[in-house]
Amino acid sequence: IRKHLFPIDEDLKSVGTLPPLELPSHPRLQDHTPYREGFILRSKKDQIIIDVGLEQTIKLTCNTSKPKGRITMKMQYSKDYSTPHTGEICSSSEPTEKHGIYWGYQVRIAADFEKIFSESPEVTISKSVLRNLGEMLTKYRIQNSRPSSI
Secondary structure: OHHHHOOOOHHHOOHHHOOOOOOOOOOOOOOOOOEEEEEEEEEOOOEEEEEOOOOOOEEEEOOOOOOOEEEEEEEEOOOOOOOOOEEEEEOOOHHHHHHOOOOOOOOOOOOOHHHHHHOOOOOOOOOOOOOOHHHHHHHHHHHHOOOOOO
């Protein structure tokens, strides 16, 4: 689905030569995983066409149209090639919350430096182009005296 999410870019022209990521959220064509990421290609009032990285697109009947974009599908694979695969759209957090499957990470922008640590659930990775990050962390730790992860 990468081709639907990211336009062709000169800087990324060789990305396809890299080996695939070995993650549950990045299954290969032949992998029948319980979930797949997908991209809504077309949406009409009664039908959605979704690319989930298989040979065939998935057609779902629905009550409302949905905008083009990335979705997570709970898959139902057909037993033979004459019957198309199907599934249902689910929350992107469902694979992790219900089954403990690693499903990528979320990125957020903190309102200020202190909130990087006070609102961070687990791990924080930071980069600053404006100031020396080490000095900022030292100052923050001295002021707040609580452990942080970087």
